[in-house]
Amino acid sequence: MWKQIFNQIWNQRRTNAWLWTELCIVTVLLWYGVDVVYNYEGAAWQPKGYDTSCVFDLTMGTKPMDFINDADNRRAGEDFTYLYNLIKDYPGVEEVCAYYGSVPYTDEVMSEGYAPHTDSTHVVNCYIRYVTSSYFKVFRLNPLAGQLDEEHWSSAENPVPTLMSVDLVDSLFQLPHAADAVGRTCFNPYWLNTKHPVTNYRVSAVLPRHKLGDYERYEPFIYLPADKALFWQHVALRVSPDQVAGFAERFRRDMQPVFDRGIFYLDNIRLYGDMKEAYDIQKGTVNYLNTVYTVAAFFLFNVFLCVFATFWYRTRKRRCEVALRMALGSSRRQVMRYFLLEGLVLLLMAVIPALLIALNIQWADLTVHTLVDVSAVRFVGSFGVALLLMALMIVLGIWYPARRAMQVQPAEALHDE
Known part of the structure; x- marks a missing residue:
């Protein structure tokens, strides 16, 4: 059968040359x-480095100055600690932490630079979070x-313990293995001229790659200790999965009166998933992605019509050949397999130059890689999906007209020809 297929392709080489060119370009x-879709969806599929599922963000507001007296101001720290402990005991809450700095799905970001003690000129900027030990x-x-030592997670330690993402470790220390960075020290050159120059930091552990949002690139991150919960921090609550539905409404209903204490009131409590949706809309990410996917879907539909119609017309033109093969004793399954294999062989012949063209486009840096870096995995995955879609279009373009042609009696089809 394979010899017949190649002979048939060679005998129809003039017609197949145009088809081969079309398949090459379309592929x-x-x-x-x-690949463009992979740039965005690949970024969304990548882990952020931390898990925000079932986690709520709680913020407490402060009342206007006209409603605050000196006693309330002096008691602010105690009041916040009291409310913070109440949150821990609320039904459904598994863990609570306080932090500030770079907050996911918001425009609240904080960045600083760090340099290893071995090279003070090598300063690496990174996003920073000050967190309590329960954050992790x-x-x-x-x-x-490495690992976190909760007992010594304090800014009073010398050197101050830190946790760094693997990107910061690689950029800062440039070691063969990220694990070798545990125990290394660095300093913050921007603190040298301040009244309290805390410049000595020690890497306690190396964390996975981090990013601020789903549609973001990985960035260097550092975690530093926040000694205790202070009222200007964010409070994050991990809730039992079976308590997530309606938790914010229940919490606000039950705790709103309790949080009216001293200078404080309950400002907002939001699920991080809701924060993500709101942030994507605010930044225009949703509209942009909808536009990209609409254009991609329209393009895919046109490719489908082009390839499908080409092979449909080509197969219908060969009704006589179908009838002749059946008249000579070939079964319907054999005829169908022959035509499908012939179409797929034509595709495989077009794949080789298409692959070379795609590789040259990749090497020329003409692809969209704003969120996901160019890699062999990305190229193979995108090209494999494109090849699979092309094969599916060809199969559909051959299967239906060939099936209809085989339902006609061979003698009738030959008579019509």
Whole structure:
């Protein structure tokens, strides 16, 4: 059968040359479209480095100055600690932490630069979070190397313990293995000229790669200790999965009167998933992605019509050949397999130049890689999906007209020809 297929392709080489060119060009264009979608969806599929599922963000507001007296101001720290402990005891709450700095799904970001003691000129900027020790339980952060020592998680330690993402470790210390960074020290050059120059930090653990949001690139991150919960921090609550539905409404109903204490009131409590949706709308990410996917879907539909119609017309033109093969004793299954294999062989012949063109486009840096870096995995995955879609279109373009042609009696089909 394979010899017959190649002989048939060679005998119809003039017609197949145009088809081969079409398949080659369309495969490259389809790969490029799939690669653009991968740039965005691949970023969304990548882990952020921390788990925000079932986690709520709680913020407490402060009353206007006209309603605050000196006694309330002096008692603010005690009041906040009291409310913070009440949150821990609320039904459904598993873990609570306080933090400030770079907050996911918001425009609240904080960045600083750090340099190793071995090279003070090598300063690496990174996002920073000051967190209480329970933060890592709330957001389920598991170190790749080293471990958190909760008893010594304090800014009073010397050197101050820190946890760094693997990107910061690689950029800062430039070691063969990220695990080798555990125990290394660095300093913050921007603190040298301040009244309290805290410049000595020690890496306690290395964390997975971090990013601020789903549609973001990985960035260097550092975690530093916040000694205690202060009223200007964010409070994060991990809630039992069976308590997530309606938790914010229940919490606000039950705790709103309790939080009216001293200078405080309950400002907002939101699920991080809701924060993500609101942030994507605010930044225009949703509209942008909808536009990208609409264009990609329209392009895919046109490719489908082009390839499908080409093979439909090509198969219908060969009704006589179908009838002749059946008249000579071939079964319907054999005829169908022959036509499908012939179409797929034509595709595989077009794949080789299409692959070379795609590789040159990749090497020329003409692809969209704003969120996900170019890699062999990305290229193979995108090209494989494009090839699979092309094969599916060809199969559909051959299967239906060939099936209809085989339902006609061979003698009738030959007579019509």
